[in-house]
Structure formats: C-alpha cells, structure tokens
Amino acid sequence: AQSVTQPDIHITVSEGASLELRCNYSYGATPYLFWYVQSPGQGLQLLLKYFSGDTLVQGIKGFEAEFKRSQSSFNLRKPSVHWSDAAEYFCAVGPIFQGAQKLVFGQGTRLTINP
Amino acid sequence: ETGVTQSPTHLIKTRGQQVTLRCSSQSGHNTVSWYQQALGQGPQFIFQYYREEENGRGNFPPRFSGLQFPNYSSELNVNALELDDSALYLCASSLGDSRYEQYFGPGTRLTVT
Numbered sequence: 278a279q280s281v282t283q284p285d286i287h288i289t290v291s292e293g294a295s296l297e298l299r300c301n302y303s304y305g306a307t308p309y310l311f312w313y314v315q316s317p318g319q320g321l322q323l324l325l326k327y328f329s330g331d332t333l334v335q336g337i338k339g340f341e342a343e344f345k346r347s348q349s350s351f352n353l354r355k356p357s358v359h360w361s362d363a364a365e366y367f368c369a370v371g372p373i374f375q376g377a378q379k380l381v382f383g384q385g386t387r388l389t390i391n392p
Numbered sequence: 393e394t395g396v397t398q399s400p401t402h403l404i405k406t407r408g409q410q411v412t413l414r415c416s417s418q419s420g421h422n423t424v425s426w427y428q429q430a431l432g433q434g435p436q437f438i439f440q441y442y443r444e445e446e447n448g449r450g451n452f453p454p455r456f457s458g459l460q461f462p463n464y465s466s467e468l469n470v471n472a473l474e475l476d477d478s479a480l481y482l483c484a485s486s487l488g489d490s491r492y493e494q495y496f497g498p499g500t501r502l503t504v505t
Contacts, residue, residue: 281434313496320396320482320496321435367434377448378486379425380494382434 279304279372281383289389292360298353298386300368309371310351311380312342316364324366327351338362363390394419396485396497404503405473413468413500415483422487423447424466425494426458429480441466470502478504 280303290296302308309328313321325336332344342353351368365387369380397416405411417424423442427435437450441460455471464485470477480501484494 318498320498321484322496323493326493369434377425377437377440378423378494379437379440379448379450380427380435380484381437384432384434 279308279370279381281368281370281381283366283368283383283386285386286384287387287389289391290358291391293357296353296355296358296362296388298366298368298388300351300353300383302349302351302368302370304349304370304372307344307346310342310344311369311371312336312340312351312353313367313369313382314338314364315367315385321367324353358388358390360390360392363388396483396495398481398483398497398500400500401498402501402503404505407473407475407504409473410469410471411473411502413470413481413483413502415466415468415485415497417464417466417485418495420487421485421495422464423485424460424464425484425486426466426468427482427484428452429482429499430476431479435482438468473504475504478502 282301311326312324324340327334327344365385367385368383399414425440426438429435438452439449440447444460457469459467480499482499483497486494
C-alpha cells in the first residue's frame, strides 16, 4: 500500500530564512505528487504538483519542490519565508490506477515563523 | 467562479445520532471526494463520487455513506456516531479526468460528545 512520511512534525524558522520540508513516499511506481498548505481553521490549498517531466516544479507563493526518484522524495523549499507562511503543510501522493483518484496524505508538518 | 463550499461550518452531535454534511462543487466539476481529518493528522480518504456513482472507497465502515446529486453537489451521512468520528470533514471537487487536481472546501468541524 502507498504511504507518505513527513519526518518533521514541527519546524521553526526565522522570517527571511530558507525552508525545506521533507517528504518521502512508498509506492511501486512514480505516483503523482502534491504539496498542500492548510491555515488554521481552513481547508487545503494546492501549492504545487508533479506529474512527469522536469523534476523541479514551481508553485504558488514562491514555493518549489524537487522530485528525486532514487530517494523516493519530494521535498518542498522556499528561499526566504514570510510570517504569512506559518501554517500546516501536507505532502500527498496520487496513485496511478483505474478508479478513484484518492489522495494519500502525510501526517503534516507545522511551520512556525519567528519574527 | 465559485469555489467549493461546505455546510455547516461547525456541528455538535451526541454519540449514536446521525449527521448529514453538505458540499457544493466548484463550477464545472463532476467529481467529489470526501476526507476525514482527525486532530493533528493528515486527511484520510472516505469515498469519491463521479457522475452520481460511488467511484471508490477508503477504509471506512458502511455507516459512512454518501450521495451525489445531478448538479454534482454531495452529501456525507454518518450513522450511529462515535466519539472517534469527531474530526474536520473535507470535501474536494475535481474534473473526472483532471489527474487529482482536487480543490478543497473549508471543511465541517464535527464534534461528537
């Protein structure tokens, strides 16, 4: 069965510092890969997605992610964080098979920004 | 363009009761998925509806059921509520062939006492 691991439950960075959130997946083939952000009391907003092609994908709000097949990873990065980036971040995979397009999510990483 | 909306925002029920949650899809979307997000966890897939038919189900008991209507809006029904059903319930809409580009609503916070 497919699974997603986000090793860091909580990360704190200073405003203006760089950020990397880790994501590893377990699946027999290359799935579709996603990063979502959830602000307190809100639903999920799609930051970026990887389906195929260039392994470095750009998303909204200045985020990017790199797919590394050899490491089964899809880490999210941002060169300089802003206080408004404080939120919960979820990595998700979409297995490629016939039928329901269900997303499998990791446990999430809570990001705190120090002023 | 109207996004995904859900109602109600919050709900408090007693163990053993039944609840119905509602979701309106984003305009033009024919697929609706429901997820349960327990506190401190990632969302878990409950089921998906495509053109009014259930298109797949996660590891949830039959007391979780759903409907999709001709206008592609959807309901999630939960019977015989248990304390562990307390969670944020998220609805996501998409086009059937959109390769998982799911757009989420703000969720319904269900508390079971």
